[in-house]
Amino acid sequence: MTIDPAGWLLAAAHHPSPHCDDRPAGTVIDLLVIHNISLPPGEFGGSAIDDLFLGRLDPAAHPYYAIAAAAGPVSTHLLIRRDGTLIQYVPCHRRAWHAGRSCFSGRERCNEFSIGIELEGTDTLPFEAAQYVTLAHCTEAILAHYPAITPERIVGHSDIAPGRKTDPGEAFDWGRYRNMIRADYFQTTHHPQTRPDSTDDKESMGL
Ligand SMILES: [Zn+2]
Numbered sequence: 394m395t396i397d398p399a400g401w402l403l404a405a406a407h408h409p410s411p412h413c414d415d416r417p418a419g420t421v422i423d424l425l426v427i428h429n430i431s432l433p434p435g436e437f438g439g440s441a442i443d444d445l446f447l448g449r450l451d452p453a454a455h456p457y458y459a460i461a462a463a464a465g466p467v468s469t470h471l472l473i474r475r476d477g478t479l480i481q482y483v484p485c486h487r488r489a490w491h492a493g494r495s496c497f498s499g500r501e502r503c504n505e506f507s508i509g510i511e512l513e514g515t516d517t518l519p520f521e522a523a524q525y526v527t528l529a530h531c532t533e534a535i536l537a538h539y540p541a542i543t544p545e546r547i548v549g550h551s552d553i554a555p556g557r558k559t560d561p562g563e564a565f566d567w568g569r570y571r572n573m574i575r576a577d578y579f580q581t582t583h584h585p586q587t588r589p590d591s592t593d594d595k596e597s598m599g600l
Contacts, residue, residue, distance in 0.1 A: 394534035400484030402534060405471065410446050410482035412468035412490050414504055422485070423541035424497055424507035425532065427570075428550045429468065429514040429560040434458040437475050437513055439515075446472070446482045466490060469509040471531060477523030479531060485538070495553040497546075503553050508535055508542075516562025529573035536578040544571070544579050 394404045401407055416422075432441035433455055434480040444450040445461055446468045452459040465502055469491045472480045483489035491509030495501065510528065514520050549565070 394530050396485060396534055396538045397481060400486040401487075402471070402481055402531060403528075404480065404534075405481035408443060408447060408482050410468040410489075412446065412466040413483040413487045415469065416486070416488045420506050421541050422506055422508060422539045423537065423543075424503060424553075424586055425535060425542050425547045426492055426503065426507050426509045426550055426553060427528075427547070427561045427565065428491060428509060428511045429516065429520075429562055429565070430469075430472075430511045431513055431515055432461060435515055435518070442511075445478070449457065453481060466594055467493075469511045469533050471508075471510045473524050473527045473531075474513050475521050475524065477505040477521065477527040485535065492550065492553060494557065495550075497548065497553045508539070512561060512565070514561070514564065516559050517564050519564050520566070525569055525573060532570075532574055533578050536574070547571075574591055 395400055396402055428434040450458050468482050468489045470483045470489045488504050489509050492503040493504040497503050512524055550560045
């Protein structure tokens with residue numbers, strides 16, 4: 394998989410969401426956040442997740458939709474369906490609204506400097522093999538494009554919003570995921586603090 398200069402993964406279906414904005418100027422993208430989502434909870438395959446991220450979920454259609462809608466506009470960069478299908482809502486260089494109130498290594502507002510990937514699923518139901526395959530492939534594309542994302546900078550939503558969020562949950566097999574990522578994608582000497590002048594344009598060009 395490759396990421397084009399506009400921040401879109403070419404292998405993904407593109408569903409552009411209005412729920413995004415610019416990252417602060419000079420932001421180095423150095424965090425990858427793994428989530429799970431299902432709407433209604435535990436039900437898979439419908440259009441509700443798409444509708445939620447695209448701002449067209451009907452709150453009256455299901456009691457849980459009203460709850461989801463009341464939480465305000467949200468989005469993610471990428472969604473991986475149960476069959477491994479990859480959908481992208483926000484270009485990687487822009488800010489998606491997936492993390493909410495969050496903190497990583499003392500830095501708050503993780504949306505500013507992270508990329509979010511949602512797996513269609515729940516905390517307790519095993520994810521599908523096809524989802525791990527797609528997740529590994531798109532992670533490799535992201536690592537190649539954003540080398541400041543090191544192994545310890547791939548985290549779960551629950552890691553950056555403890556007590557508030559539980560996803561991707563106990564069912565997510567971190568060891569399986571990490572083992573599927575080719576090791577050479579992690580062999581980088583890059584350190585974000587040596588690049589204080591980095592810009593989104595440079596990031597998207599892979600510089
Ligand atoms: Zn989440």
